Amino acid sequence: MLDLTWLLIAVPLASSFVLILAGKRADAWGHWMGVAASATAFVVGFGAFLQMLGLDAESREHAVHLFTWISGGELTVDAGLLVDPLSISFVLLVTFVGTLIHLYSVAYMEHDPRRRIFFAYLNLFIAAMLLLVLADSYLLLFVGWEGVGLASYLLIGFWNHKPEYATAANKAFIVNRIGDIGLIVAMGLLFANFGTLGFAEIFESVDSVSTGQLTAIGLALLVAATGKSAQFPLQSWLGDAMAGPTPVSALIHAATMVTAGVYLIVRSGDIFALTETARVVVAAVGALTLIMGAIIGMAKDDIKKALAASTMSQIGYMMLAAGLGPIGYAFAIFHLITHGFFKAGMFLGAGSVMHAMNDSVDMRRYGALRTAMVVTWVTFGLGWLAILGVPPFSGFWSKDKIIEAAFVGEGWQPWVFGLTALIGAGLTAYYMSRLFFMTFHGKARWTDDAHPHESPWLMTVPMIVLSVGSALLGWFLASGDRFTTWLEPVTGHAEHHEPVLSVPVIMTLTLVLVAFGVVVAWLQFGRSEVAKEAPAPSLGVLVASNDFYQDSFNRAALQRPGTHLTRTLVYADAAVVDGAVNGTGTALLRLGEFLRKFQSGQVRSYAALILIAVAGLIAGVVLGVL
Amino acid sequence: MSPIAFVYLATVLFGIGAAAVLTRRNAIIAFMGVELMLNAANLAFVAFSRIHGEIDGQVIAFFVMVVAAAEVVVGLAIIIALFRARQTISLDEPAELKG
Numbered sequence: 241m242l243d244l245t246w247l248l249i250a251v252p253l254a255s256s257f258v259l260i261l262a263g264k265r266a267d268a269w270g271h272w273m274g275v276a277a278s279a280t281a282f283v284v285g286f287g288a289f290l291q292m293l294g295l296d297a298e299s300r301e302h303a304v305h306l307f308t309w310i311s312g313g314e315l316t317v318d319a320g321l322l323v324d325p326l327s328i329s330f331v332l333l334v335t336f337v338g339t340l341i342h343l344y345s346v347a348y349m350e351h352d353p354r355r356r357i358f359f360a361y362l363n364l365f366i367a368a369m370l371l372l373v374l375a376d377s378y379l380l381l382f383v384g385w386e387g388v389g390l391a392s393y394l395l396i397g398f399w400n401h402k403p404e405y406a407t408a409a410n411k412a413f414i415v416n417r418i419g420d421i422g423l424i425v426a427m428g429l430l431f432a433n434f435g436t437l438g439f440a441e442i443f444e445s446v447d448s449v450s451t452g453q454l455t456a457i458g459l460a461l462l463v464a465a466t467g468k469s470a471q472f473p474l475q476s477w478l479g480d481a482m483a484g485p486t487p488v489s490a491l492i493h494a495a496t497m498v499t500a501g502v503y504l505i506v507r508s509g510d511i512f513a514l515t516e517t518a519r520v521v522v523a524a525v526g527a528l529t530l531i532m533g534a535i536i537g538m539a540k541d542d543i544k545k546a547l548a549a550s551t552m553s554q555i556g557y558m559m560l561a562a563g564l565g566p567i568g569y570a571f572a573i574f575h576l577i578t579h580g581f582f583k584a585g586m587f588l589g590a591g592s593v594m595h596a597m598n599d600s601v602d603m604r605r606y607g608a609l610r611t612a613m614v615v616t617w618v619t620f621g622l623g624w625l626a627i628l629g630v631p632p633f634s635g636f637w638s639k640d641k642i643i644e645a646a647f648v649g650e651g652w653q654p655w656v657f658g659l660t661a662l663i664g665a666g667l668t669a670y671y672m673s674r675l676f677f678m679t680f681h682g683k684a685r686w687t688d689d690a691h692p693h694e695s696p697w698l699m700t701v702p703m704i705v706l707s708v709g710s711a712l713l714g715w716f717l718a719s720g721d722r723f724t725t726w727l728e729p730v731t732g733h734a735e736h737h738e739p740v741l742s743v744p745v746i747m748t749l750t751l752v753l754v755a756f757g758v759v760v761a762w763l764q765f766g767r768s769e770v771a772k773e774a775p776a777p778s779l780g781v782l783v784a785s786n787d788f789y790q791d792s793f794n795r796a797a798l799q800r801p802g803t804h805l806t807r808t809l810v811y812a813d814a815a816v817v818d819g820a821v822n823g824t825g826t827a828l829l830r831l832g833e834f835l836r837k838f839q840s841g842q843v844r845s846y847a848a849l850i851l852i853a854v855a856g857l858i859a860g861v862v863l864g865v866l
Numbered sequence: 867m868s869p870i871a872f873v874y875l876a877t878v879l880f881g882i883g884a885a886a887v888l889t890r891r892n893a894i895i896a897f898m899g900v901e902l903m904l905n906a907a908n909l910a911f912v913a914f915s916r917i918h919g920e921i922d923g924q925v926i927a928f929f930v931m932v933v934a935a936a937e938v939v940v941g942l943a944i945i946i947a948l949f950r951a952r953q954t955i956s957l958d959e960p961a962e963l964k965g
Binding site: 840841842843844847848851 | 884887888891896957958960961
């Protein structure tokens with residue numbers, strides 16, 4: 241099965257092409273083929289996983305050589321897959337959650353005339369994501385990296401007949417391209433230093449390169465990760481990306497693509513292990529985004545945008561963990577897996593709510609949905625408890641580990657990162673509870689034409705499965721350190737360090753903060769009346785709900801100067817370069833026009849000209865000029 | 867009488883001839899101006915020949931007379947042809963030399 245891992249990529253890719261090429265003929269069965277392709281990938285991935293479980297921990301790294309991609313002179317680039325515990329974890333997450341989301345989409349997109357194309361894009365996304373995580377070199381990873389970017393663009397802009405959706409798709413694409421420059425630069429530096437882009441070769445000889453070079457590579461990789469994972473300062477696209485259909489938000493913008501940045505950092509762990517500076521910057525970016533995302537989440541009334549802010553914030557946790565080095569790698573991936581389940585579940589829940597509320601996303605118009613949509617309420621509630629980090633739900637096992645790990649270290653770092661992670665947990669509890677209570681509790685604030693009803697089983701079944709994962713997966717993977725041990729061949733064995741505060745203290749503090757956040761949210765949005773229209777925002781709310789004016793800042797600081805620069809260059813091109821060329825032509829034309837007057841055909845004027853010319857010549861000779 | 871006076875006379879004659887060519891519209895008058903200029907040139911040749919004590923200038927003066935006679939024949943023929951075609955001998959009327 242391990243040698244058949246190429247099927248993981250080939251099947252969804254082939255299905256995607258068939259769906260695009262088959263045209264309307266595939267309308268009747270295309271979506272089921274999409275589901276089947278994703279499910280097949282899951283079966284193959286699961287088979288590979290089982291086979292890997294049967295091997296010793298040391299021999300769980302399996303390289304699959306596919307073909308020689310580029311061969312010229314000294315340079316040979318092979319396309320190959322690397323199947324190891326890390327990549328197979330991603331494969332299982334992507335294909336399992338992906339298949340559930342495919343299933344959900346069958347019902348969610350039922351009335352969309354372009355459902356077939358939607359499934360083609362979803363399949364394309366699955367194929368690209370699997371290529372990204374299975375690649376055995378940065379170059380092949382880059383192909384998948386761009387592939388998910390393309391699929392994300394196509395899916396965000398799926399309803400591109402609305403200009404703002406098309407704009408959101410463009411924004412996501414462009415911001416991601418900025419991040420990609422980081423990856424390209426990193427690849428350039430890697431190639432210059434190592435002469436190869438293969439993971440195995442690079443990580444073997446990583447000691448031979450100076451720390452300065454490794455720091456540069458690490459920072460360039462971080463730029464790439466901030467773009468894909470919506471981290472500061474490239475986080476601005478994720479909120480707008482919610483314009484896409486909700487299954488897309490669940491699949492791409494919660495469970496898979498945005499986690500690619502974390503994957504990149506963890507995969508490059510051997511490089512980061514040798515550069516303290518780059519690691520601290522990664523952790524700082526994670527910590528900053530974690531708080532920013534949480535604060536933005538507190539101010540959003542749009543359910544999907546609140547969830548998007550939450551995603552940003554949770555990935556901040558993962559980045560923070562990844563920046564802590566080997567002690568955090570496994571926890572970053574652990575949180576990534578549990579987050580993939582509960583956040584995808586909540587996005588699907590949000591989709592179910594929107595489905596019931598005429599596609600309204602304004603939480604101020606929800607309320608009291610728990611009786612009308614029991615399944616959605618329960619499944620969403622499990623996701624909510626999981627993200628809060630309430631024991632024994634999934635998020636508790638993964639997030640608490642990150643908070644503990646953040647408190648490990650020397651000097652200022654454990655205090656800053658640890659307290660940030662701790663406060664982040666409280667903020668998370670507040671904004672997620674706000675979202676939960678506003679949607680499902682309190683009084684009904686629907687518009688008259690809303691008739692909330694439970695979604696069809698095709699939508700509820702995936703939600704139920706994901707909520708079971710939200711509830712139990714963390715406990716299952718954490719018991720006996722099952723998951724961290726499983727990842728150890730890749731992430732390396734981390735010595736146990738004592739955090740600066742003792743573990744029970746950290747855990748108690750976290751739970752107290754979480755409880756506090758929930759209680760405040762309950763008092764404000766559960767028990768009291770929620771205004772149907774957003775009240776006049778205070779300054780803080782205004783800033784947060786506008787994403788800290790990042791867009792305005794980017795526009796003012798980057799976009800506008802850029803525009804001015806290009807305008808100036810265009811003007812200079814027109815005035816100076818074109819001016820010089822056209823000016824020469826015009827000048828010659830004018831000279832011709834002037835000389836034309838002398839060719840009048842008048843005999844006497846010719847005679848006069850000749851006379852004047854001869855007189856001039858003679859004068860010249862006489863005066864000795866000539 | 868110094869031979870240089872003849873050079874001055876030639877200059878004056880040349881000026882009168884040139885003025886006639888440039889200012890008069892009548893082709894015959896202009897033609898006479900041309901003859902006057904040629905004669906001025908001849909006079910200058912002969913004068914210079916005398917000043918330098920050599921015969922070349924006088925020889926050239928004969929050549930000029932021959933060329934002038936030929937030119938008169940051609941020129942008058944053109945003027946007659948012009949008159950036949952346009953019923954005028956004004957020099958400003960035709961502009962066929964214009965490009």
